[in-house]
Amino acid sequence: MTQHPPSGSTADWLADRALRGLIGAAMRMPYGRRVAFMGAVLRRGIGPLVGYRRRAEENLAMIYPDMPAARRRNIADGVCDNFGRTLIENYSWQDFGQHLATTLATGDGLTAIAKAKADKRPVIFVTGHFGNHEAPRHVLSQLGYDIGGLYRPMTNAYFNDHYAKTMTAWGGPVFAQGKRGTIGFARHLKGGGMGTLLFDVAASSGQPVNFLGRPANTATSAAGLALKFDALVVPYFGKRGADGVSFDVTVQAPIAIGPAAQMMQDMTDRLAEMVNDAPEQWFWVHRRWKMRG
Secondary structure, rough: OOOOOOOOOOHHHHHHHHHHHHHHHHHHOHHHHHHHHHHHHHHHHHHHOOOHHHHHHHHHHHHOOOOOOHHHHHHHHHHHHHHHHHHHHHHHHHHHHHHHHOOEEEOOOOHHHHHHHHHHEEEEEEEEOOOOOOHHHHHHHOOOOOEEEEOOOOOHHHHHHOHHHHOOOOOEEEEEHHHEEEEEEHHHOOOOEEEEEOOOOOOOOOOEEEEOOOOEEEOOOHHHHHHEEEEEEEEEEEOOOOOOOOEEEEEEEOOOOOOOHHHHHHHHHHHHHHHHHOOOHHHOOOOOOOOOO
């Protein structure tokens, strides 16, 4: 199949050139230093400049109206820092995997996924833009689980062209959202495969669920695929440690099978618990509560 070069606006091309240069400079640093460097760049420079910090503060004020402004600013700065660290960790996927080699996964879902693997039953891991969402996939891959995924391409096609490779270069098959990608992901599950879905972005055609006290349109694809293919649905999370480079990887108990809307609410509640525990590790920049109309 012919690969077509990415296309987009001049602004997208320039932004991509700048990001490539920044990432290239960071990649020449030792691993720990590069992760801290990218966190600082997003916290002190890019995050405030492009409006990430402001949008995070606005969302925090909506969800936590009684929170002091200084606390919202501190969390928003942490959001930018975590984003920068996550970005370069995923570009450093080989170093990242090696760094996580001694990380032990914990949680009530470990026994369930081991049985599913033995029974060749599909598993859908669900997670959000929290900590580093790729940390659990790395840790479980090192335990012998072949985990693919379905991802949403970035709006900047130039940047997406190389960022997508940070997901597709290792682990199981990873598909871009869209008709072809969804069909590929479904076939992967039908064959007893395992894959990851991030469900915490606004979906105009989704169903409203309660997320942190407010309705948020949510795609029901994770529940729909689980019901269609009798797949186990397992939330997992990679929570960043206090040192900024280590992770606690938790594989939670499976979501109870039931109506799709209730399953999505249960998944969202699991994520909300993580966000309330460490709000600076969730990507508050998303317009998560954007509703129809």
